[in-house]
């Protein structure tokens with residue numbers, strides 16, 4: 680397979696993966712909104728409302744599982760997509776948008792997973808967050824303030840769940856959806872750019888290019 684064909688198929692693969700990233704993000708966002716119809720963002724209430732959703736609401740377990748799978752899978756697919764982009768040798772200015780949106784998207788998707796840690800108010804989530812907030816608090820100067828913003832100050836409680844839920848379902852979700860659209864759009868734009876360049880380079884020589892070629896040849 681010629682190098683050009685390999686590069687082309689890598690580029691096409693990364694565009695297809697970007698479509699999958701957008702699809703998974705929209706699935707996570709839509710199932711998240713459905714979960715929010717029953718989800719109670721309070722300490723204790725979150726655990727009970729999720730259990731109610733899984734055991735009482737028809738297909739509640741299905742939407743919760745789809746949300747969890749889509750929310751975790753999107754990180755894996757976005758990472759693979761970035762690697763394929765790298766091997767697709769797409770290092771151009773117009774690519775900056777694709778690169779930056781891809782890298783920031785992965786950070787936001789990880790942030791969505793992180794903020795979701797406490798949303799089911801489970802033992803695991805509670806102690807994991809407590810340990811990680813301890814690490815955040817050790818950040819010089821800003822640590823304590825950052826911890827208080829995330830928790831609402833003091834111990835982990837209803838305010839913590841409410842703040843993490845707000846970060847998760849409003850701020851980070853909206854940014855994730857926008858970034859996944861920008862990312863795909865910049866890849867498609869890039870494909871168009873490459874295609875038009877290829878067409879230009881194979882186009883029939885114009886009168887101008889012919890006369891330049893001739894004068895160059897006569898000067899040679």
Ligand code: HEM
Pocket residue numbers: 704705707708709710711712713714715718729743746747749750751753788791792795796798799847848849851852855856
């Ligand atoms: C781009 C969009 C989103 C992504 C990528 C995402 C991702 C995630 C992830 C990774 C989890 C943890 C799943 C686990 O326990 O393994 C989660 C949980 C959760 N998310 Fe989202 N989420 C998104 C949008 C939303 C929205 C818009 C809402 C609500 C309006 C929402 C509500 C929830 C709730 C209630 C949980 C806890 C469910 C559980 O523990 O199973 N999410 N989300």
